[in-house]
Amino acid sequence: MGLTLAQKIIQAHLLSGEMTVGCDIGLRIDQTLTQDATGTMAYLELEAMNVPRVKTERSVAYIDHNTLQSGFENADDHRYIQSVAKKYGIYFSRPGNGICHQVHLERFGIPGKTLIGSDSHTPSGGGIGMLAMGAGGMDVAVAMGGGPYYITMPKMVRINLHGRLPAWVSAKDIILEVLRRLSVKGGVGKIIEYGGDALPYLTVPERATITNMGTELGATTSIFPSDGVTREFLRAQGREQDWTELLPDEDAVYDEVLDLDLAALTPLAACPHSPDAVKSVEEIGEIKVDQVCIGSCTNSSYLDLMRVAAILKGKTVHPTVSLSIAPGSKQVYNMLAQNGALADLIGAGARILECACGPCIGMGQSPNSGGVSLRTFNRNFEGRSGTADAQVYLVSPETAAASALTGVFSNPRKVLGEMPEIRLPDHFLINDNMILPPAPESEAAGVEILRGPNIKPFPTTGPLEETLSAKAVLKVGDNITTDHIMPAGAKILPYRSNIPYLSKFCFSVCDPTFPERCQQEGRAFVIGGQNYGQGSSREHAALVPLYLGVKAVIVKSFARIHCANLANAGILPLVFRNEADYESIDQMDELELPGIREAIRTHGKVILKNRTKGTEIELEPVLTDRQREMVLAGGLLNYTREQGR
Ligand code: MIC
Ligand code: SF4
Numbered sequence: 001m002g003l004t005l006a007q008k009i010i011q012a013h014l015l016s017g018e019m020t021v022g023c024d025i026g027l028r029i030d031q032t033l034t035q036d037a038t039g040t041m042a043y044l045e046l047e048a049m050n051v052p053r054v055k056t057e058r059s060v061a062y063i064d065h066n067t068l069q070s071g072f073e074n075a076d077d078h079r080y081i082q083s084v085a086k087k088y089g090i091y092f093s094r095p096g097n098g099i100c101h102q103v104h105l106e107r108f109g110i111p112g113k114t115l116i117g118s119d120s121h122t123p124s125g126g127g128i129g130m131l132a133m134g135a136g137g138m139d140v141a142v143a144m145g146g147g148p149y150y151i152t153m154p155k156m157v158r159i160n161l162h163g164r165l166p167a168w169v170s171a172k173d174i175i176l177e178v179l180r181r182l183s184v185k186g187g188v189g190k191i192i193e194y195g196g197d198a199l200p201y202l203t204v205p206e207r208a209t210i211t212n213m214g215t216e217l218g219a220t221t222s223i224f225p226s227d228g229v230t231r232e233f234l235r236a237q238g239r240e241q242d243w244t245e246l247l248p249d250e251d252a253v254y255d256e257v258l259d260l261d262l263a264a265l266t267p268l269a270a271c272p273h274s275p276d277a278v279k280s281v282e283e284i285g286e287i288k289v290d291q292v293c294i295g296s297c298t299n300s301s302y303l304d305l306m307r308v309a310a311i312l313k314g315k316t317v318h319p320t321v322s323l324s325i326a327p328g329s330k331q332v333y334n335m336l337a338q339n340g341a342l343a344d345l346i347g348a349g350a351r352i353l354e355c356a357c358g359p360c361i362g363m364g365q366s367p368n369s370g371g372v373s374l375r376t377f378n379r380n381f382e383g384r385s386g387t388a389d390a391q392v393y394l395v396s397p398e399t400a401a402a403s404a405l406t407g408v409f410s411n412p413r414k415v416l417g418e419m420p421e422i423r424l425p426d427h428f429l430i431n432d433n434m435i436l437p438p439a440p441e442s443e444a445a446g447v448e449i450l451r452g453p454n455i456k457p458f459p460t461t462g463p464l465e466e467t468l469s470a471k472a473v474l475k476v477g478d479n480i481t482t483d484h485i486m487p488a489g490a491k492i493l494p495y496r497s498n499i500p501y502l503s504k505f506c507f508s509v510c511d512p513t514f515p516e517r518c519q520q521e522g523r524a525f526v527i528g529g530q531n532y533g534q535g536s537s538r539e540h541a542a543l544v545p546l547y548l549g550v551k552a553v554i555v556k557s558f559a560r561i562h563c564a565n566l567a568n569a570g571i572l573p574l575v576f577r578n579e580a581d582y583e584s585i586d587q588m589d590e591l592e593l594p595g596i597r598e599a600i601r602t603h604g605k606v607i608l609k610n611r612t613k614g615t616e617i618e619l620e621p622v623l624t625d626r627q628r629e630m631v632l633a634g635g636l637l638n639y640t641r642e643q644g645r
Helices: 005-013 036-048 072-088 100-107 122-128 137-144 171-182 204-217 228-236 302-312 330-339 341-348 397-406 499-505 514-521 540-547 560-569 579-584 596-602 625-633 636-643
Strands: 014-016 024-027 031-034 058-062 091-093 114-117 131-134 149-152 155-162 190-195 221-223 256-261 268-270 278-280 291-294 322-325 372-375 391-394 468-475 524-527 550-555 572-576 590-593 606-610 615-621
Touching: 005 014, 005 024, 005 131, 005 190, 005 221, 031 036, 031 100, 031 137, 036 058, 036 072, 036 137, 036 540, 058 072, 058 100, 072 091, 100 114, 100 122, 100 204, 100 330, 114 122, 114 137, 122 131, 122 204, 122 221, 122 228, 131 221, 137 149, 137 560, 137 636, 171 204, 171 256, 171 268, 171 278, 190 204, 204 221, 204 228, 204 302, 291 302, 291 397, 302 330, 302 341, 302 397, 330 341, 372 397, 468 514, 468 550, 499 514, 499 540, 514 524, 540 550, 540 560, 560 572, 560 625, 560 636, 572 579, 579 615, 596 606, 596 625, 625 636
Parallel strands: 031 058, 031 114, 058 091, 114 131, 155 190, 155 256, 190 221, 291 322, 291 372, 372 391, 468 524, 524 550, 550 572
Antiparallel strands: 014 024, 024 149, 268 278, 268 391, 468 590, 572 615, 590 606, 606 615
């Protein structure tokens, strides 16, 4: 039986387990990436592991999330990461060099390699044929130390893209259509592979837009083949030697197959407040737009911004719209500056931001109250923009630029004329002067790690207790995102290396009294619905609850990365055996998990006693055998120490 693309890469990197769906597999990791908002924690964890140098082929530390520097905190964190990178053998991409996923694709991504990153949109690397996955910081630290990365062997889904995109319809509309069809849960436990006769017409940056937002499907990752298009991109990046052909076998077997006729697509938008609330721009109608933001790791490539520049050239942004544009990388920015496209953007009245995540993670550019904001980003969770009642829509750069000119939600096919042909250049502008190589191994010992006062130790826990009891201090509903559990934004993001301070904002979107109530109780259980923990890979959404005394999270279902982060932190992830039992627990009920340690150790039944209601229900731990050991030991770090690695 033939293999799919992903199966081929998995097979070549398999260290433990079998390639059978549902089996726990350990993978050798070739490359890692971190960004600053999760990186400080990951590097503190790496330091705690006592590994003198990273053992990966390539590890890169990017600074792209916290670049406002409204106080000393961010700058201190940047300096800390820079010094760790230098000492441990990690390349350091300086602030200003661009968004991790965009830069990694341009300068480091290699087809057929495995990549994990402490950021959920790491699957952008799938655009260049990598098996690229988002992971918690601790998992990235373990991989840097040479340890395997464990996932549950996913199902294989094939999406065949047929035909050609109509004018002004682009890659973002393809992934929005997939989200419309499959929903934010549709990719859970799956790897999505793209194929079909449309592939020769989709460039690497367009493919990366699609694999980037596979994260919003909940997929383990998404991947395109490495073909002639990939080779051209790498050649233009001066890296043709990194290319290898990588195609699925003709007789590869997929668990699901989906066909998409690109010619039938129209411009689409994800409506507030979920990436899968997709409608056509026509259906939404000409509602007034207050803000347009173009950028983020989804849509800030050279191609994206050249199209935007062509649309804006010689025109003026509508008087009631604020338009901001953040190029994805210094390479993109520099090329736009050299070829004059930047002048077209500036001339039209765009507010040019530095190449970083910026408004995507709420670092500035919050919309006005109740404002309608059109963004080329990948997430529109409630409150993420920094304005609680903002109405954020996710759109393509073409729809964004057209609407910035008209002041209302506009179908670019209707309001823009003929589409100019924009091609990738034969040669990208290559200048890696903002990527600092690490110190040579012989000099590493002499490199001092520079810590600022904002960097506080991360919380840890001890071995799992025999019996756990706590109140259901919080009960929440379905689709709780990591932005609910541990919000980001300009006010809080500077404290990503300071868990005690961050803890004041835990669940503030749902219930601002949660941290205080946890502290009163000393320990807590959290109850939730479906797809709990979707979104970001931030392990802060596990470490902060750990700090607040959360011992177990009991929900209907979990999102993959968050669930792993809970186990890594030593918090028990449990699901209801019978989903209807969710209804039987009220907030502040007194709960007990008698004999839980033994049950986890022996794969026994997990019974939850509700002392307030006098009822008993059955739960199921969402743990692989290895994670059971980990939770028994009190989290991944304790487990790793026990294993003597
Ligand atoms: C995001 O888009 O939510 C982030 C910020 O990039 C996160 C990482 C983080 O929380 O630091 C992600 O997607 O993993
Ligand atoms: Fe940055 Fe936004 Fe991409 Fe996250 S989704 S990495 S915040 S640009």
